[in-house]
Amino acid sequence: MHELHATLLALLFAAGKPLTLEDFAKLGHPEDTLLRSLESLAAKLSSGDTGVSLEYVARGWRLVVHPRHLAAVEQVLRPTPPKLSKAALEVLAIVAYHQPLTRAEIEALRGKSAEGVLDGLVERELVRVVGEKDAVGKPKLYGTTERFLITFGLQSLDDLPAMEEGPTLLLRS
Incomplete structure (x- = not known):
């Protein structure tokens, strides 16, 4: 199982x-073995000791910065979220x-x-x-596209906030 963890981690990286x-x-591993190994790997990474954690998003797994280390990453790398105009967010x-x-x-x-806004969203691969x-x-x-789910950290469209909360909550990500 240790070797499979290392292989999964290398692939994710x-x-x-x-x-x-x-x-x-x-x-070539059975699905249940892979799922158990991914769950086990996620548990191991959840402490933040490695600086990363495993996240399930858009029907797949990815490595992300562990929340405990976000401030340091932001301080050094200053990542910028995708800039979307108010019109683009509305559409x-x-x-x-x-x-x-x-x-x-x-x-x-x-x-x-x-028209122009929709074309821009298609070009950014958020809409198709x-x-x-x-x-x-x-x-x-x-x-919407898989990139939309990834960009906004959603596993599926079911994770969108309820309509009465308003679609502008997409800005939270």
């Missing part, structure tokens, strides 16, 4: 993105809570044009075309 159980399955929240929907539907909910609406002209349907 090298990947720089969440790895799914399917990714780890390429190692992103509309898409996240109402997907899939067309540009016209986004604009109707927002009350103003979303997920299909076409069965209507005249076959307008594109938009939805």
Whole structure:
């Protein structure tokens, strides 16, 4: 089990993105063995003694800075969160809570044009075309991406705050 922990840790470090159980399955170990090992590794890292912890996000696992060491990392590296305008956050929240929907539907909910903003979100890979609406002209349907989940630290869309709390809570991440 110790060797498997080391291998999983090396993969997580090298990947720089969440790895799914399917990714780890390429190692040839049974799924239950991999899950037990990931849980055990997460428990070992939870103390913060290594400076990192294991986080489950976007249907995968990734290494993150342990909360105990965030201040030091911020002091030295000064990481900057992705800068999104108020308009981009509005459109992103509309898409996240109402997907899939067309540009016209986004604009109707927002009350103003979303063309440039939506294009920017697609370019940043936070939103993508997920299909076409069965209507005249076959307008594109938009939805959020895995990068959206990763950026905002969500395991799935089910982790979004309830609507009555307001979509602006996406700013908390």
